Amino acid sequence: MRSLLFLLVLLEYSELSAQNLTGKCPNIKSGKVYVINQSNETIDSVRIVNECFVVTSKLREPSLFTLRSSAFDGEVYLVLEKNRPLSIEINPRGEVKYLINTLINVSFQKVHKDYINFQQQILKLSPSVDSLDNDSLMSLRSTAYTQFIQKITDFIVQKSANQVSALVLFEIVHLSNLLPVNELKKRFDMLSEAVKKSSYGQKISEYLIKEFTLREGNIAPEFELVDVENKVHKLSDYRGRYVLLHFWASWCGPCRGENKEWPMMMPVLSQLPVTIIHVSQDSEKKEWLKAIKADGLECFIHVLNTKGKKGDVVYDYQISGIPDNVLISPDGTIKQKKIRWTDLEKLVK
Incomplete structure (x- = not known):
């Protein structure tokens, strides 16, 4: 059975508000889309009817969701924001076309595309590349890493007052272990105070507090x-x-x-x-x-x-x-x- 994993980052602000994602599914007559939260709990499910589905949610804080369905292939990342509906068209191969897009989603997609390109570069520069010695490989990998981190840093500076900057810092940089804790804190300090207090900002802050208690030289936790x-x-x-x-x-x-x-x-x-x-x-x-x-x-x-x-x-x-x-x-x-x-x-x- 083919499966589709949609990773949806739903952004909104402090008060309750309806969120809408409209999906058109050419050549898919029926099926079910499941809405999964970060605890891997199914909080809702919607049916595909007449080649379409609609997701409507009410949230207080920025939240990460996953939409899963047996009807599609592929993986797509989307950002939704308050009172700005997003509309997409998905074919059976999981290829997505944006019918209605938002500025936040465009920003996130650009960073995510850079991240995918960076991952592909690193894979191509694996030790299995026979034409290059280890020193050359390490130099090229280091250059690719430095260039990507600079892109991320520039993005955070430009979007420091936008919640998408905290989202990128948490979901792409932190969860992928791209920066040591001291460097992560430097980027976190670039965020505006309002963004630091956002849901993703608080997650990063909590991580940094715990991480600094596990400093080198401190007693390692027993297990x-x-x-x-x-x-x-x-x-x-x-x-x-x-x-x-x-x-x-x-x-x-x-x-x-x-x-x-x-x-x-x-x-x-x-x-x-x-x-x-x-x-x-x-x-x-x-x-x-x-x-x-x-x-x-x-x-x-x-x-x-x-x-x-x-x-x-x-x-x-x-x-x-x-x-x-x-x-x-x-x-x-x-x-x-x-x-x-x-x-x-x-x-x-």
Whole structure:
């Protein structure tokens, strides 16, 4: 069955107001579109009737929704704002044509397009490119990253008084782990006071407050998680050794791509005074175990991020996007966050 994932960012201001999205669906006679909130709860569903559907919602704060349907393919990002209806036409392949657009949606789509182009550039500059040496690859990747971050920064400066700037900073920059926390705060400080108080602004602010409590040199949060054989692993069990926590999931494309490099590095990693623990965010144990075997990672310690006695380790370590890594010193303090595991050798010597 084909499926469509619509990620809708619904923007509005403080008071209640109706939001309308009109969709025309040529050659689709019937079907159902589900409205999903950020907690993955279905809050509404609408039928496709006479090749059309209409979504009407009432919200107090800017909110992120997902529309899902079995009738279409593709993935589309949309921004709706208060009292400005948006109308789209979707064909069975999930291709979208805007019939009525808004300035905020146009702004967001431009940034999102730049982000997709940036991702494609990075993928093209993967280690599998045989014609370039590692230094050349790293230089080109660094240039692409710098150029994209500059575009984001320019956008935030230009739109500092518009809520779309906080939306972009949270949804694209923060959730994709594109900036270290200090650099994220610099961009957050560029926002107007009103935008900082918006829903997305508050989410960024809350993240920054929690993140600064997990500064390098502070005690790393304890955890108790079980591995593939149901053995319990606690951080305190490894006191006296470096510990690298690698956060990933079987459904994460970039994670699976990076997984292929781990076995090749095993001869080097095995000589280092560090224990590597792969922390999965999978909800399905079967898929987790299948990915471990498929990627040849059986030689590493693997645990599931279940909420055990010491809570949610992903929340405790403020992991906002994956893959991600945290290095913990032998004394139990945080050595470094958001590191590349390829830099591990120089960090533990």
